[in-house]
Amino acid sequence: MNAFPLLARLPEAPSLAAALRSSLPPEVQHALCRASELERRLRDRLRQDPLATGLTLLDRLLGGGLPRGALVELVGRGSCGRLAILLAALGGVSAAGELVALVDLGSQLDPRAARAAGVALERLLWLRPSRPSDALAAAEILVHTGFPLVAVDLGLPPLRGKAPVAAWLRLARSASAHGAAVLVSSPYRLSGCAATAVVTASQGRGNWSQRARTGRLLHGLTIRLTAVRRRGNRLPAATDQAVLPVSDAVTDPVSAGRPTHGLADSTARTQTG
Numbered sequence: 001m002n003a004f005p006l007l008a009r010l011p012e013a014p015s016l017a018a019a020l021r022s023s024l025p026p027e028v029q030h031a032l033c034r035a036s037e038l039e040r041r042l043r044d045r046l047r048q049d050p051l052a053t054g055l056t057l058l059d060r061l062l063g064g065g066l067p068r069g070a071l072v073e074l075v076g077r078g079s080c081g082r083l084a085i086l087l088a089a090l091g092g093v094s095a096a097g098e099l100v101a102l103v104d105l106g107s108q109l110d111p112r113a114a115r116a117a118g119v120a121l122e123r124l125l126w127l128r129p130s131r132p133s134d135a136l137a138a139a140e141i142l143v144h145t146g147f148p149l150v151a152v153d154l155g156l157p158p159l160r161g162k163a164p165v166a167a168w169l170r171l172a173r174s175a176s177a178h179g180a181a182v183l184v185s186s187p188y189r190l191s192g193c194a195a196t197a198v199v200t201a202s203q204g205r206g207n208w209s210q211r212a213r214t215g216r217l218l219h220g221l222t223i224r225l226t227a228v229r230r231r232g233n234r235l236p237a238a239t240d241q242a243v244l245p246v247s248d249a250v251t252d253p254v255s256a257g258r259p260t261h262g263l264a265d266s267t268a269r270t271q272t273g
Contacts, residue, residue, distance in 0.1 A: 051149060051181045054092025054118075058085060061227040062197055066149070066181035071172045073184045073191045076201030078156055081223035082185045083108055084117070085201070086151050089183055091118030093149045101125040101142045105135045106155020132163040132190075136171050139182060143174040150175075150182050157187040168194035198229040 021029055050065030059065045066072055066089065076082045086102070094100045095118055102109060107128050115121055125142070129135045135152055142150045172194040175182045184191060189198065202224040208216045 051093060052096075053089040054095070055085065055088040057223075057225055058089065058199070061199060061225055066183060067196055068148075068181050069176040069179045070196035071168075071175055071182040071184060071191060071194055072197045072199065073186060073189070073195040074199050074201060075186055075189055077187055077203060079221070080201040080203050081221055082201055083153065084221070084223075085225075086153055086183065086185050087114055087117040087119060089149065090114070090124065090151055091120075094118075094120040094123040097123075098148045099123050099125070099146075100149045100151065101127070101139075101147045103127045103129060103135045103139050103142070103150070103152040105129055105132060105159075106153055108153060108155060131161045132159055133161060133167060136163045136167040139184075140167075140171050140174050143171070143178050143180045143182065146178065146180075148180060150180055152182065152184045154184065154186045154190070159187070163190070165192050165194075168192055172196075195229065197227060200226045200228055202226070 021032060024032075050059070050063065050067055052059055052065035062072065074082055074085060090100045090102060091114075100119075100123060102124060104126060105128070109126060111121060114124070125147070127138050127142075129138055132154060135154065139150050139152050168191050171182060172191075174180075184195075191198075205222045
């Protein structure tokens with residue numbers, strides 16, 4: 001004798017779900033989907049949306065942020081704000097709760113300046129390879145690991161060694177396969193045809209104040225970015241400029257002509273060119 005007669009009269013789970021679906025209006029039936037399908041749709045939609053860095057200057061030039069599944073190369077000589085832009089991107093993405101990675105070939109990262117720029121150091125993986133080819137290989141491994149943003153800083157010229165074109169293409173293909181955004185900072189064009197977008201940074205102009213006892217004090221750096229190549233869209237070439245102020249962690253009096261590092265992100269004054 002069945003101790004649970006009510007359970008005996010209930011249909012099995014699949015037929016019960018089918019019965020419930022058939023009892024709904026047709027327009028509602030078509031809108032239903034499995035949880036696994038909904039998760040897949042949300043994941044695909046996230047991969048299509050740009051990865052916003054929070055740096056208005058860069059996000060606007062790239063159409064909303066760093067394109068997922070693509071490699072973006074930021075090109076510029078010394079004192080153009082490349083490191084500041086890299087830190088701003090890492091800070092904006094890590095502040096949103098995402099894990100980020102920095103491959104620092106030039107060993108230029110100052111953790112104090114990074115924290116001042118908004119980088120959540122507990123979500124940052126910092127690697128310091130010795131050669132450009134090792135830097136690209138490390139970035140490819142990080143992309144495979146699942147980091148949403150992998151930043152590569154190739155440092156200042158002259159670069160020791162050179163990565164083959166095949167290494168750049170492998171990194172770009174890995175980013176596309178895993179939906180990761182790869183931002184490469186380089187002193188001159190190195191990625192060839194592998195980059196989806198190329199942004200050039202012109203040499204910055206310092207904003208100085210004159211003080212009687214301490215000498216000149218650097219308040220910020222006015223930089224100009226130009227998107228010279230953007231594959232996959234029809235946006236015209238654009239130029240933007242903004243002021244990057246010196247981080248509070250490194251605002252020490254400096255003499256005229258002395259280089260200052262550790263710039264943090266801000267777009268308090270932005271103009272469209």
